[in-house]
Amino acid sequence: MFPKKPVKLVTCLVVALFFFILNYLLKLLPVTDDGHKYENKIDMLIFEELKHLPKYHINEHEDTKAAMFLEAVKSAENVEISKLNLKELWDEANLWPSVNQLTNITSPSIGSIMYALKHARITKADLDTRGTQLKLLLTLTGGQLCVFKPKWYEKEKVIEGPVYSGKDRYGAEIVAFYLSILLNKPLTPISVQRTISLKYDILPVATKRLLNTTFLRNNRTCIYGKCFYCRKEDPICEDEHNFLTGAVIFNVKKSFSNYRSPWQRTYKKTKRAQWESDLDYCKMVKTKLQKRRILDLIDTAIFDFLIQNGDRHHYETFEDTVVWIDNGKGLGNPFVQHLDILAPLYQCCMLRKKTWKSLQNLSGGNLTKYMRLMPDVQDVLTELHLQAIEKRLLLVFATVEYCNKKNNKVR
Known part of the structure; x- marks a missing residue:
């Protein structure tokens, strides 16, 4: 049997040598002018x-389809939610999916549908247990389901590590929707930013299983949900004004x-x-x-x-x-x-x-x-x-x- 101290010393030296050589080799990798290291x-x-x-x-x-989309969105900015026939709008949007699209970005109704996703009353709130991260499944007036992905980070937050690191960024869903429009391949569901109140919009219409994952922390309503990565120690909480921002994503009935x-x-x-x-x-x-x-x-x-x-x-x-x-x-x-x-x-x-x-x-x-x-x-x-x-x-x-x-x- 070898003495413990010499073994520990040799182990430390080997580890130190390994990291020294690794650092040296990394420095030898070709680097672009902006600091990008070539992987291969x-x-x-x-x-x-x-x-x-x-x-x-x-x-x-000029992107005419993008211009048409923006015009439709602008025309719906001052619409009163009470004057919209929400069921008709939801029915129309659910007829759009085809072999070429999930969303009809040239429809005159697209602006009203996006407005409705942002403002229609929430009539039921449940957990969306699909996937690995916390999401809510909301039902809006008129019977339309949508997914709510909450805001975990400020937009300036830089996520270090592998490309798949971190929690979902709600803004990425919204930017992805816009990018699909600009690419003339509207294959993403409609995604809009919406601010809700867990205390006033969600809890009064929440299902029992959602309520079971809800608690107060510093007088703020928090939810930890039910998913692969969901933990009570890591909940999403509304702010001091009882608000929580996130992405509302149209749940296509297909x-x-x-x-x-x-x-x-x-x-x-x-x-x-x-x-x-x-x-x-x-x-x-x-x-x-x-x-x-x-x-x-x-x-x-x-x-x-x-x-x-x-x-x-x-x-x-x-x-x-x-x-x-x-x-x-x-x-x-x-x-x-x-x-x-x-x-x-x-x-x-x-x-x-x-x-x-x-x-x-x-x-x-x-x-x-x-x-x-x-x-x-x-x-x-x-x-x-x-x-x-x-x-x-x-x-x-x-x-x-x-x-x-x-x-x-x-x-």
């Missing part, structure tokens, strides 16, 4: 393309199919998924999925990359089209670009012409221009995050250029 050779090649983007990526186009993403993460620091190390991974995916589904997943990857939602371990489809539901893990860190979210694009090197056109229409500052015009966006999106989304759009273009050189043409 593809990262390096994409950032190299970013330096030499063709001029056609800097065009200015059935969705659920599938495991081929690009799912392992969620383990010491274990990489096959797609993270297999450069020919897309060849395997093509043997299992049809081309249309792969193109859907590439569109989804671009959408997720722009807001940095790296947590889409599963995806939903409606009428065999991938829809963009559950986007709360976006807007975590504006200083980091997780290029691996674009793996479906740079591994498969395919892209719809329609998607390419929509992306180009957002270049030249149009993305920022229209995003700044969206309702309540100043409450959920910082200037740093907006600048980061703009930069990521250019990185998408750079990835397409990488694919062009790899395969002659991707579009």
Whole structure:
């Protein structure tokens, strides 16, 4: 048996040497001008393309559908909720989902429906036990269900760690809805900002199981809910004025199919998924999925990359089209670009012409221009995050250029 002191000393020396070597190797990793460290050779090649983007990526186009959406929203700003036929509005919105959309962004009713989601009386409040995080399932006057995701962080909060770290950011749901409009792929449910009172709006109409997870802390009403990560020690509480802000998300009355993403993460620091190390991974995916589904997943990857939602371990489809539901893990860190979210694009090197056109229409500052015009966006999106989304759009273009050189043409 070895003496304990020498063993401890040797162990400490080995650990210290390990961290010294690790730190040295990290310093040797190539770094971009803005401090981004390349994770692999593809990262390096994409950032190299970013330096030499063709001029056609800097065009200015008018987005007529976004303009129509904004006009409809503006026209509903001064509507009185009592004068709206809520049931008719809900019925119309539930007829919108089709193979191409979840939301009809050119409907004259879209503004009134968004207004109703923000102001219609809550007639029932329950827990939404789907997923891993605290959510409420609210019923509004007229019988429409919607999901309420509460505000956990201030919008300036930077989420450190892996791309899937932290709790859901309610603002990411709202920005994702707007982004789907700007991409001309309205595949997200309507999401709006709403401030409620747990004490006055929720508790009087709460179900028993919701009430069972409610308590007072410092004279403020708190809820800890029922979900995988829900704990009484970590509740959401209203503020000193009895208010709680969050995202109200339209609960579409349709059935969705659920599938495991081929690009799912392992969620383990010491274990990489096959797609993270297999450069020919897309060849395997093509043997299992049809081309249309792969193109859907590439569109989804671009959408997720722009807001940095790296947590889409599963995806939903409606009428065999991938829809963009559950986007709360976006807007975590504006200083980091997780290029691996674009793996479906740079591994498969395919892209719809329609998607390419929509992306180009957002270049030249149009993305920022229209995003700044969206309702309540100043409450959920910082200037740093907006600048980061703009930069990521250019990185998408750079990835397409990488694919062009790899395969002659991707579009």
